[in-house]
Structures are given as structure tokens and as C-alpha cells.
Amino acid sequence: MAEHAAVVAEIQHKHNRLAAYRYYQQETAKLGVGQLVFSPYLCVTLLDKGTVCIDGTATFQFHDGNTQAVAIKP
Numbered sequence: 257m258a259e260h261a262a263v264v265a266e267i268q269h270k271h272n273r274l275a276a277y278r279y280y281q282q283e284t285a286k287l288g289v290g291q292l293v294f295s296p297y298l299c300v301t302l303l304d305k306g307t308v309c310i311d312g313t314a315t316f317q318f319h320d321g322n323t324q325a326v327a328i329k330p
Contacts, residue, residue: 276301277319 280301304317308328315325 273301281320 280298284302302318304319306317307315309315312328313325314328315323317323
């Protein structure tokens with residue numbers, strides 16, 4: 257019974273994360289990239305990873321497979 261409860265809890269956790277991701281995906285689609293204000297929760301929800309290069313660019317890979325490269329302003 258304990259294993260079942262743990263599996264149900266994990267499924268619910270994944271459903272909650274998916275719902276949060278879809279919500280932010282819909283909300284960010286309404287905005288231009290320049291209007292986004294990233295919070296830690298938004299970053300964790302949307303981003304898979306980020307890479308900063310010595311050439312002054314940062315590339316973000318999102319959970320949906322999209323990537324976005326931006327120039328870092330000094």
C-alpha cells in the first residue's frame with residue numbers, strides 16, 4: 257500500500273509540473289521575449305539548461321526542445 261501511495265504521489269507531482277509548464281507556456285506565448293521577467297520558479301518550469309559562452313552569448317534550452325540564444329549585455 258505504501259508503494260502505491262508513493263507512485264500516486266509521484267504521478268500527481270508530475271501532473272502538477274506539467275500543468276505549471278503549460279500555464280507558463282501559454283502566458284509566455286502572449287509576451288515578447290523582451291517583456292519576460294524570469295523568476296526562479298519560471299526558470300525551473302521552462303528551462304532544461306542554459307549555456308553561457310565566452311563569446312558573450314547565452315543559449316537556453318527549454319523542456320519542449322526549443323532553444324533561444326541571446327547576447328549578454330555588458
